Amino acid sequence: MIMKNEKRSADGRRIIVKEFNKRAGFTLFWQGIGGLLTTQMLLFATETTGQSSANNNTPNVLFISIDDWRNDLHALGVDHVQTPYIDRFAEESVLFSQHYVQVPTCGASRAALLTGMRGPQTGLGNNAIRNNHSDWGDRVLPRVFRQHGYQTLALGKITHYPGGLAGTNWANPPEELPDAWDRSWVPEDSPWESPQAMMHGYADGVPRDRGNSPAWEAHDGPDKSYPDGWVAEEAVEILNQLAESDEPWFFGVGFFKPHLPFAAPKKYFDLYDPCDIPAPIDTARQPAPSSWNRSGELMGNYGHDGKDPYSDEAYARTLRQAYAAATSYVDAQVGKVLERVRELDLMDDLIIVIWSDHGFALGERNTWAKHNLYEAAVRSPLLIRYPGMERAGSLCNATVETVDLFPTLTELAGLPAPEDIYGTSLRPLLDNPEAPSLKPAFSHWRGEEAVRDDRWRMIVQGSAKDNDVRGLELFDFKESVEGVRVDPDDHPDIVERLLNALVTQFD
Numbered sequence: 001m002i003m004k005n006e007k008r009s010a011d012g013r014r015i016i017v018k019e020f021n022k023r024a025g026f027t028l029f030w031q032g033i034g035g036l037l038t039t040q041m042l043l044f045a046t047e048t049t050g051q052s053s054a055n056n057n058t059p060n061v062l063f064i065s066i067d068d069w070r071n072d073l074h075a076l077g078v079d080h081v082q083t084p085y086i087d088r089f090a091e092e093s094v095l096f097s098q099h100y101v102q103v104p105t106c107g108a109s110r111a112a113l114l115t116g117m118r119g120p121q122t123g124l125g126n127n128a129i130r131n132n133h134s135d136w137g138d139r140v141l142p143r144v145f146r147q148h149g150y151q152t153l154a155l156g157k158i159t160h161y162p163g164g165l166a167g168t169n170w171a172n173p174p175e176e177l178p179d180a181w182d183r184s185w186v187p188e189d190s191p192w193e194s195p196q197a198m199m200h201g202y203a204d205g206v207p208r209d210r211g212n213s214p215a216w217e218a219h220d221g222p223d224k225s226y227p228d229g230w231v232a233e234e235a236v237e238i239l240n241q242l243a244e245s246d247e248p249w250f251f252g253v254g255f256f257k258p259h260l261p262f263a264a265p266k267k268y269f270d271l272y273d274p275c276d277i278p279a280p281i282d283t284a285r286q287p288a289p290s291s292w293n294r295s296g297e298l299m300g301n302y303g304h305d306g307k308d309p310y311s312d313e314a315y316a317r318t319l320r321q322a323y324a325a326a327t328s329y330v331d332a333q334v335g336k337v338l339e340r341v342r343e344l345d346l347m348d349d350l351i352i353v354i355w356s357d358h359g360f361a362l363g364e365r366n367t368w369a370k371h372n373l374y375e376a377a378v379r380s381p382l383l384i385r386y387p388g389m390e391r392a393g394s395l396c397n398a399t400v401e402t403v404d405l406f407p408t409l410t411e412l413a414g415l416p417a418p419e420d421i422y423g424t425s426l427r428p429l430l431d432n433p434e435a436p437s438l439k440p441a442f443s444h445w446r447g448e449e450a451v452r453d454d455r456w457r458m459i460v461q462g463s464a465k466d467n468d469v470r471g472l473e474l475f476d477f478k479e480s481v482e483g484v485r486v487d488p489d490d491h492p493d494i495v496e497r498l499l500n501a502l503v504t505q506f507d
């Protein structure tokens with residue numbers, strides 16, 4: 001069944017919304033009548049950037065999003081994990097070792113990415129974009145690119161809802177983020193019945209049975225046994241089409257792994273011996289008040305057959321192996337996309353970002369979770385390359401945050417950024433990766449906030465700005481990437497300085 005509905009976008013373009021409801025179909029896309037660009041938009045782009053979008057001097061953007069990927073990247077010195085494809089891309093880009101997200105959950109972290117605003121401003125939950133986008137006006141990253149003549153495409157999981165629909169089964173309206181994308185979709189004809197089934201998909205179309213399905217799966221099949229194989233294949237096909245396009249494009253490719261369930265083809269599990277994957281150093285539960293949580297996503301949404309990673313070391317090792325397998329699987333899918341970019345010779349005018357929306361603790365601080373403000377939950381990989389960069393292959397250890405991507409991308413593309421965003425362009429660090437940090441990083445979760453500088457992480461229960469500090473956790477990272485918990489009373493000067501940073505974080 002296909003229904004077509006005509007309506008107009010905010011800029012007056014006539015658009016058609018197509019909704020497919022068939023075995024695998026559900027997609028929403030907007031197609032401009034008579035082409036994606038109006039003359040007026042082209043002129044606007046020319047005036048703003050000083051370049052014609054038709055002369056191919058306007059850089060395209062490939063934004064690759066990976067879901068729940070902690071800093072498990074071989075190129076970052078994590079020796080046990082095998083990520084050869086993104087390691088190779090690290091040689092073509094600047095790799096950031098200290099990137100922090102604003103909120104340790106999918107929807108709100110992506111809201112910060114797309115708006116340049118912090119969690120309390122966008123909302124802290126997974127419906128931050130769906131519920132609050134109408135307040136944001138043009139302060140939305142793809143809207144800015146679209147207004148300046150770019151085709152904007154979102155394949156897979158870029159916002160919280162893969163495909164961009166927030167209704168039943170994530171296959172029906174409302175749109176999560178209207179007027180941002182020319183096309184937002186998940187691969188059609190896959191065996192999964194809906195985007196929601198795809199998000200937590202098991203092999204060959206099996207959906208999650210919440211609370212009962214296993215937390216991991218190793219299926220002896222090809223890459224397309226799982227959704228990311230479909231996303232990669234679709235992305236390659238779209239790149240083939242974009243290579244022929246005269247219009248600039250912003251192409252978001254959003255992969256699902258290594259998000260739970262930790263599922264991947266068996267060949268990726270075979271890369272790992274569970275006994276070779278190290279356990280975290282500090283797995284002790286932190287005394288209250290703390291950012292510790294009950295790991296409800298893992299322990300509640302999945303069945304464990306009576307096993308508990310807190311008490312069963314063999315099961316803990318299996319879960320770590322499964323996370324590593326899912327990481328190597330998504331690495332290989334990213335590799336397919338990057339290889340096509342190279343084959344099509346697109347690099348000369350292409351900005352590429354690889355980003356993850358947050359991390360995931362695999363036992364650190366007694367959590368198997370995101371949804372807290374500990375290092376493992378809010379630190380994630382970030383890699384950026386752009387045409388003509390001089391420091392490709394560099395590692396940048398400066399502290400950066402997700403909100404910095406908005407002004408970075410607009411600057412690299414020669415577009416204006418809204419003035420009232422909280423990020424800072426990373427261009428100075430791309431030019432000089434040894435330069436000092438531009439500012440600390442701030443993260444928020446429900447009822448708590450955190451600040452991270454080059455050495456310290458402090459988590460506040462309450463709000464420093466509201467003079468409502470009910471608890472402090474302080475970690476020193478001078479000697480350990482996991483950090484060492486210290487007594488705040490032993491470091492009053494540090495505490496005062498970090499509290500002041502939290503008070504002024506919105507200035």
Ligand SMILES: [Ca+2]
Nearest residue numbers: 067068106357
């Ligand atoms: Ca996520």
